Amino acid sequence: MLFTVPSNLPVKVENEFLPAELERQAVDYVDTSYRFYQVSRDFSKQYAHIYSARLNAYRTLITTIIRKKWPSHYKILKLCELREKHEKCIVIGTIFKLQELKPSILKDLSEQLEIIPQPPRTHFVHDSDSLVLEDELQRIRLIGDSIDVHQVVTGVVCAVLGSEDEDGVFTIEDVCWAGCSIQKPFPKLANDRYIVLLSGLNMASKKPDHLFSLHLLLEWLSGISGTSQYQEELSKVVRVIVAGGVFASYSDECILNESDVIASAESVDAFAAAVSAVAPLDLMPGCKDPSGIMLPQKPFHYCLFPKAVEYKSFHRVPNPYECDIAGFTCLGTSGEPLKNIMKYSNLNNRLEIMKNTLKWRHMAPTCPDTVPCTPCVVTDPFIIQNCPAIYFSGNSEEFATDVYKGEDGQHVRLVCLPDFSTSKTMAIVNLQNLECFSMTFS
Known part of the structure; x- marks a missing residue:
């Protein structure tokens, strides 16, 4: 036995292990x-549900923050509602990082088949990494200096202000995070x-x-x-x-x-x-x-x-x-x-x-x-x-x-x-x- 309760000190109650004149302070x-x-714990479900629940929760709370940060004349649209090119609007979605070095089961299988040997890594950042924004129905590629691709991770929900160009790429002018809760x-x-x-x-x-x-x-x-x-x-x-x-x-x-x-x-x-x-x-x-x-x-x-x-x-x-x-x-x-x-x-x-x-x-x-x-x-x-x-x-x-x-x-x-x-x-x-x-x- 490596640890035992010493018996040379008086113990009145189970949270007292101090000399007799002292008592352990208690708080609520x-x-x-x-x-x-x-x-x-239902493992028959898909993981898409957690992203949907996350986005729905943030969409409610981030809308109020958006109106404080940006003028009210900007429309808040879903990705499927983007119609006019170069029209400045606000889109709320979940960030997803496209990472070349990200571990993949397909790459693991390739290693086993000795087709494309992959060196072991502990850091998976590459200069070619890029960002996309996705909601319940679709996703769109993001560009712009308002978000550093290497300073965010997959799964973060945010609102972006910008416009879509002819190539279907969304150019970000500003970003709004959910912010610290109350x-x-x-x-x-x-x-x-x-x-x-x-x-x-x-x-x-x-x-x-x-x-x-x-x-x-x-x-x-x-x-x-x-x-x-x-x-x-x-x-x-x-x-x-x-x-x-x-x-x-x-x-x-x-x-x-x-x-x-x-x-x-x-x-x-x-x-x-x-x-x-x-x-x-x-x-x-x-x-x-x-x-x-x-x-x-x-x-x-x-x-x-x-x-x-x-x-x-x-x-x-x-x-x-x-x-x-x-x-x-x-x-x-x-x-x-x-x-x-x-x-x-x-x-x-x-x-x-x-x-x-x-x-x-x-x-x-x-x-x-x-x-x-x-x-x-x-x-x-x-x-x-x-x-x-x-x-x-x-x-x-x-x-x-x-x-x-x-x-x-x-x-x-x-x-x-x-x-x-x-x-x-x-x-x-x-x-x-x-x-x-x-x-x-x-």
Whole structure:
């Protein structure tokens, strides 16, 4: 057993693991991820439905933004309604990128037949990439300097102002994005309240330095280390969120086989139980964890956590995950959407990508084109319906944070969570002022 709950500290209730005179501070919490739990799992449906649902949702909300941005005399037309050439109008549609290097099953078959050998790639951007705009019925090619083809990805919905020429090409003069959604007012907290964010625990790894860092983390959360004044600060940690990579890490240099991951289940359960004994814990799956690979990922099966499920403070949550903590909306993923956007564009700064997803009002636009997801029929669960106060992405190369300020006064704390197994680093966000800092255990 790698992790056990120490017995040398008094424990009165399951969320207290501090000296007798201290109590873990508590705040209101609501899991608002219902749209990820209730997503359809009917695999007999086509993926065209999710694009249709996405476009219909954006067409309603973006029309109001269009009228504020552009004069009202421009007509809003569908592609099938384009009749007169060079008539300036507005078209709402979904961007699709034509990419020469994009992986294709036909190319894979060609490789097997040794007809056209394809070199392995991790970045699929080429100078010949181009954009088209499509709606429910047809598509049209886009040209113009208003959109940089290498700064967008497939699946983003926008409105374009321009005209069609004789060749059936639409020349863009300006573009309108959906913009960041409305943000509810922040509550005012009288004292500091902290949220701990981390990812990439990689419990299947048995490296001594990694296990040592995990033990330090557990002792820190438990209040074992430090002076009484420092322990009082630790009592203000109101929640711990682990954003994927729990069993196996994204960046682990060693190739872990299935037996290693299965063997780590007992250690994962012991660690989750130890953390849940001292603070509320939300555990998200990642693409290498024993959970369905398709987004939105369902929570871990409860059978994996026979000890941790005994604690009411332990929560198995989906990926993506959204919750309300003390009146602050917290939204995030385990990092798959951002990694995919980096592969299919020249966007390489994770914080800038997160800002773009807020501007596009969509956390995973490349679903289902290059990120596997369930064939949603009625709604697109990845639309950012409410602007979060804290927006995080897990399994990054390094810790990074910034503040996104929207046009309507939105204030969002952006946090890129590093892989804990390699960086030994986690993030802490203070709800009182949304300040964020990192802490390293090594």
